[in-house]
Amino acid sequence: MARGLLLINLGTPDSPKAGDVRRYLREFLSDPRVLDINSLGRWLLLNLVILPRRPAESGRAYEKIWTDRGSPLRFHSQDLTAKVQERLGDEWMVELAMRYQNPSIASVLARFRDAGVDDIVVFPLFPQYSSAANGSAIEKVFVEAAKQWSVPNLSFVPPFYDHPTFLHAFTRVARQVLVGMDPDRVLFSFHGLPERHVRKAEANPGTHCLKSDDCCATITHANRNCYRAQCFATARGLAQQLNLPADSWEVAFQSRLGRDPWIRPYSDERVVEMAKNGTKKLAVLCPAFVADCLETIEEIGIRAKDDFEKNGGQELRLVPSLNAEDVWADAVVELATSTPAALSTR
Numbered sequence: 001m002a003r004g005l006l007l008i009n010l011g012t013p014d015s016p017k018a019g020d021v022r023r024y025l026r027e028f029l030s031d032p033r034v035l036d037i038n039s040l041g042r043w044l045l046l047n048l049v050i051l052p053r054r055p056a057e058s059g060r061a062y063e064k065i066w067t068d069r070g071s072p073l074r075f076h077s078q079d080l081t082a083k084v085q086e087r088l089g090d091e092w093m094v095e096l097a098m099r100y101q102n103p104s105i106a107s108v109l110a111r112f113r114d115a116g117v118d119d120i121v122v123f124p125l126f127p128q129y130s131s132a133a134n135g136s137a138i139e140k141v142f143v144e145a146a147k148q149w150s151v152p153n154l155s156f157v158p159p160f161y162d163h164p165t166f167l168h169a170f171t172r173v174a175r176q177v178l179v180g181m182d183p184d185r186v187l188f189s190f191h192g193l194p195e196r197h198v199r200k201a202e203a204n205p206g207t208h209c210l211k212s213d214d215c216c217a218t219i220t221h222a223n224r225n226c227y228r229a230q231c232f233a234t235a236r237g238l239a240q241q242l243n244l245p246a247d248s249w250e251v252a253f254q255s256r257l258g259r260d261p262w263i264r265p266y267s268d269e270r271v272v273e274m275a276k277n278g279t280k281k282l283a284v285l286c287p288a289f290v291a292d293c294l295e296t297i298e299e300i301g302i303r304a305k306d307d308f309e310k311n312g313g314q315e316l317r318l319v320p321s322l323n324a325e326d327v328w329a330d331a332v333v334e335l336a337t338s339t340p341a342a343l344s345t346r
Contacts, residue, residue, distance in 0.1 A: 001261045002093045004112045004120035008322035009139045011100030012071040020056035020150035027100045033136040065297045073293035087333050098139045106144045118152040126229035129159040161230040165331035171241040172327045177319045183283040188235040189267040190288040192253035201225045271304045275313035292321045
């Protein structure tokens with residue numbers, strides 16, 4: 001009997017139309033692991049502040065990146081799934097699900113059940129651990145799997161932020177751009193999180209995270225589950241493999257929402273500051289994303305590029321994500337088949 005491999009990415013609207021974007025945002029921001037405030041406050045914020053205006057704004061942004069094949073995040077993830085299936089052969093059944101919207105985790109687990117596959121490796125495609133992404137995806141898999149009369153055997157690929165295969169794949173993709181560009185500086189831009197998410201993840205709350213400028217300089221027991229610390233570890237690993245001088249690169253965080261403090265420094269601010277301080281050629285890598293999406297193509301490749309050039313920079317170039325590159329498909333196979341299960345239902 002075949003084994004199952006379930007690849008999970010975050011999700012995307014079915015189209016850039018406001019109605020589809022609204023449905024996506026409603027599901028996404030109704031998740032208490034994403035918007036981690038009390039249920040009444042979350043409902044009021046979502047329905048009275050965010051949903052009345054955000055779907056139209058986001059829809060216009062999605063329109064800038066939409067293609068004949070639809071959402072880049074979806075078709076890159078589909079292409080990756082096909083390549084991984086080809087490499088694993090008939091002994092595996094490889095499926096793609098999105099944590100939010102389509103294809104849903106529930107529908108894909110049903111396909112595994114109908115095919116008689118009850119031994120499933122779940123692979124959240126998020127390199128660095130966050131409760132809002134990895135935690136939410138894992139919880140959703142358990143919830144949907146538990147609805148089946150015969151609960152499948154589930155194992156999970158853990159965060160791979162410093163795994164050699166991941167770093168090698170991203171290095172291979174990035175080197176092609178950096179060699180041809182010869183940038184003045186390199187920015188590793190990761191998705192942001194509210195500071196409270198980071199503090200919730202530390203082993204002994206209130207003792208380590210965000211207590212000093214170098215709290216993320218190494219991975220320790222205190223910050224082993226800290227998203228920010230894992231982002232810095234990814235950046236250090238990539239900078240080493242790319243042979244970047246220590247003073248030529250930095251880390252920042254993008255995509256913040258609302259007024260609460262998010263982890264710093266902020267990518268949009270740093271892009272402008274670097275341009276004003278004389279950086280002419282800036283390369284941006286986004287190693288929190290394994291597939292190009294709204295946050296990479298539109299936020300960095302369009303908006304950040306425009307801000308950089310308006311403030312004195314000459315060229316900002318977005319390094320493509322891993323998407324469905326062969327080296328990434330090979331890495332996914334290795335991670336899925338050789339990484340010890342982090343969790344199991346049996």
